[in-house]
Amino acid sequence: MKIVINIQLKEGVLDPQGKAVHHALLALQFNEVQDARIGKQIILHVEDGEKDKILKRVKNMCENLLANTVIETYTIDIED
């Protein structure tokens, strides 16, 4: 089972990497870009099972290891 976890910095948290990308895009004449923010996408493959249980486990993984919930938010998508 494939799990896609997207982790982004919360609104209001400074994102220097995103700022750098934004500046680089402007320097390349992509002037239509108003803002850029950079996060992580983690793709897990886990053993098949009940979706509810898997979701609970993956949420645990995010809280305990993958995301820093003080400054980051995450979403979990389960793909079959």
Place this chain on the structure above:
Amino acid sequence: MKIVINIQLKEGVLDPQGKAVHHALLALQFNEVQDARIGKQIILHVEDGEKDKILKRVKNMCENLLANTVIETYTIDIED
């Protein structure tokens, strides 16, 4: 207009960061995890316009700056 770009290492390209996360998850008793791979998610806000044109421009951004197409693949989603 919000653009979500997901960038992942191609299949077969070694992902040491993913390996480290996988090992850490196993150490935390998440034994159901078979594989972990880590990529980037870039969220852009761009000026509104025709979807086709925006898609072409964002593809250009990916090819020229955001992704290393030798080792990475990317997907682009336009959200209104």
